[in-house]
Amino acid sequence: MVSFAPTSSETVEDQRRYTQARLVEVACLDCLAVVRVKKNSEHQTSIQWDSTSLEHCTEFARAASQPEGRPIRVGCSRLRSSIEQAVKDGAIEVGAEDGY
Amino acid sequence: MSTATDARSLDQGVPPARYARGWHCLGLAATFRDGKPHAIRAFDGKLVVWEDSKGDLNVLDAYCRHMGGDLTQGEVKGDDVACPFHDWRWGGDGKCKAIPYARRVPLRAKTQRYETAIVNDQLFIWFDPEGSEADRSILPYQLPGLAEGEYADWSWNITEIEGSNCRELIDNVSDMAHFYYVHFSFPTSFRNVFEGHLATQYMESTGRPDKAGGYSSAGTDLFLKSEATYYGPSYMINWLWVDYKGFKTEVILINTHIATSPNSFTLQYGITVKKPEGMDDATVAFIAEKYTKMFGEGFLQDVHIWKNKIAVQNPLLCEEDGPVYQLRRWYEQFYVDKADIVPEMVERFEFEVDTTKANEYWHEEVAENLRKKAAEDAAAGLPVAH
Numbered sequence: 001m002v003s004f005a006p007t008s009s010e011t012v013e014d015q016r017r018y019t020q021a022r023l024v025e026v027a028c029l030d031c032l033a034v035v036r037v038k039k040n041s042e043h044q045t046s047i048q049w050d051s052t053s054l055e056h057c058t059e060f061a062r063a064a065s066q067p068e069g070r071p072i073r074v075g076c077s078r079l080r081s082s083i084e085q086a087v088k089d090g091a092i093e094v095g096a097e098d099g100y
Numbered sequence: 101m102s103t104a105t106d107a108r109s110l111d112q113g114v115p116p117a118r119y120a121r122g123w124h125c126l127g128l129a130a131t132f133r134d135g136k137p138h139a140i141r142a143f144d145g146k147l148v149v150w151e152d153s154k155g156d157l158n159v160l161d162a163y164c165r166h167m168g169g170d171l172t173q174g175e176v177k178g179d180d181v182a183c184p185f186h187d188w189r190w191g192g193d194g195k196c197k198a199i200p201y202a203r204r205v206p207l208r209a210k211t212q213r214y215e216t217a218i219v220n221d222q223l224f225i226w227f228d229p230e231g232s233e234a235d236r237s238i239l240p241y242q243l244p245g246l247a248e249g250e251y252a253d254w255s256w257n258i259t260e261i262e263g264s265n266c267r268e269l270i271d272n273v274s275d276m277a278h279f280y281y282v283h284f285s286f287p288t289s290f291r292n293v294f295e296g297h298l299a300t301q302y303m304e305s306t307g308r309p310d311k312a313g314g315y316s317s318a319g320t321d322l323f324l325k326s327e328a329t330y331y332g333p334s335y336m337i338n339w340l341w342v343d344y345k346g347f348k349t350e351v352i353l354i355n356t357h358i359a360t361s362p363n364s365f366t367l368q369y370g371i372t373v374k375k376p377e378g379m380d381d382a383t384v385a386f387i388a389e390k391y392t393k394m395f396g397e398g399f400l401q402d403v404h405i406w407k408n409k410i411a412v413q414n415p416l417l418c419e420e421d422g423p424v425y426q427l428r429r430w431y432e433q434f435y436v437d438k439a440d441i442v443p444e445m446v447e448r449f450e451f452e453v454d455t456t457k458a459n460e461y462w463h464e465e466v467a468e469n470l471r472k473k474a475a476e477d478a479a480a481g482l483p484v485a486h
Contacts (some may be wrong), residue, residue: 005413006111006113006413006414007112007413008111010414011111011413014425018426019425040419040420041420044420044452045450046423046450046451046452047449047450049448054448072295072298075452
C-alpha cells in the first residue's frame with residue numbers, strides 16, 4: 001500500500017542513514033536489556049529499543065505494575081547510567097557525521 | 101530543477117492513498133446536541149452527526165444511499181436523520197428505518213456508520229479503511245478532574261487548512277528548532293518518545309527577550325513546561341505548566357485534526373485552564389481567553405509556514421535537529437494495513453536534548469551585554485537603569 005512514498009532511491013538511503021546508521025549496542029549494567037544508542041553531541045542521546053529489551057527492563061516492569069501504568073515519557077534511570085558509563089569507557093563515539 | 105551534480109534534490113514523494121486508522125475527534129460533543137443534523141468534512145467526503153432521543157450521538161456518511169441526497173441538510177425525526185430529497189429515515193446503526201411513501205424498506209438499505217465515543221467532552225469516531233472493529237483500548241486519555249468541574253469551559257476553535265497534508269502538523273512533534281524561530285520560545289530541554297500508538301514531546305522553554313508575539317508575549321518572564329502526547333494519528337493532549345513571574349497556571353491544549361483531502365485538513369484546537377483554588381470563574385475565563393489567544397497565534401505562525409512550504413520526503417538534517425525520520429516511521433503505522441505494521445514503527449524510540457549547558461552560556465552572554473550597557477551608561481552620566 002502506497003502511503004508517503006518517496007520517489008527517489010536516495011530518499012530510502014536517507015531514511016536508513018537517519019534511523020539506523022551509527023547506532024551502538026549498549027547493554028544495561030543492571031538487567032538483560034540491550035538497546036542501540038547514538039550520541040550526536042554531549043547533550044544529545046537517541047535510544048532505540050525493541051520488544052525484547054523492553055521486556056527485560058526491570059524499571060519499566062515496575063512502573064507498568066503501578067495502577068496508572070507506565071508513562072511513556074519517562075526513561076529508565078539505570079539505562080541512562082549505563083549509557084553514561086559506556087560514553088566514559090569510549091564505547092560510544094560522541095559527535096555527528098554530517099548531521100546524522 | 102537544478103542541474104549541478106552535487107545539488108541536493110527535494111523528494112516531494114507521493115501523498116498517501118488513504119486516511120489514518122484510529123480514533124478521530126470531530127469536535128466538542130455539545131455542539132452537536134441541538135436536535136439538528138451537522139456536517140463534518142472528513143476523508144474526502146462528508147459525515148452527518150446528530151443526537152437521538154436517548155442523547156446518543158450518531159455518525160453516518162452524509163450521503164443518502166437512495167439518490168445521494170445530503171443528510172446534513174435534512175432533519176432529525178425521532179431518533180433518525182431524514183433525507184431532504186425523499187425523506188428516507190436513517191438510524192444511528194446505519195440502517196434505513198422507514199421510507200414514508202414505500203410499503204417496505206429494501207433489505208440492503210444500509211449505509212456507512214461510525215463507532216463513536218465521548219472523551220474529554222469531545223466526540224470521537226473510529227475510522228479504518230480495512231473496516232476493523234473499533235479498538236476502545238486505545239481511546240485517548242480522559243483528563244482527570246475534567247468531569248468533576250476542576251477546569252474552565254473549553255474555548256474551542258476550528259480552522260480549515262488548505263494546501264497541506266496533515267503530516268506537516270505531526271512533524272512539529274519532533275521539530276525542536278521551530279519553537280525558537282517560528283514561536284519565539286527558547287527550548288532548554290527537549291525530549292521525544294515514540295512507542296506503540298503514542299508519540300510524546302516534552303519541552304521546557306522560556307520566551308525570547310528579543311521578540312514579541314507567539315510564545316514570547318511575556319518575554320523571559322514566561323517559563324513554559326510542556327508535555328504533548330499524540331494518542332493515535334490525530335489527537336494530541338498538551339499539558340502546559342506556565343510560570344509567569346511566579347504565577348503558575350496549568351493549561352490544557354487539545355490539538356486535533358481531520359484530514360479532508362490528501363492536501364487539506366481541518367484543524368481544531370481547544371484550551372482549558374485548571375481553576376486555581378479560590379479564583380472566581382470570571383478571572384479563570386479571562387486567563388483561558390489570554391492563553392487561547394497566545395496559542396492561537398502560535399498555530400497561525402505554523403499555518404503560515406505550511407501554506408507556503410512544499411512536502412519533503414527527504415529532509416536534510418543537522419545534528420541539532422529532532423528525530424523527524426523516526427517520527428514519520430511511527431506515523432506510518434496508521435497508513436498501512438494492520439497486518440503490515442512492522443516492529444520499527446511501534447518500537448520504543450527515545451530522543452533527548454538537554455541544552456541547559458548551552459543556555460548557561462547564552463544567559464551569561466546576555467548578562468555580559470547588560471553589564472556593558474550599564475557601564476557605558478554610567479560613563480555617560482546617565483542614571484542607573486532598572
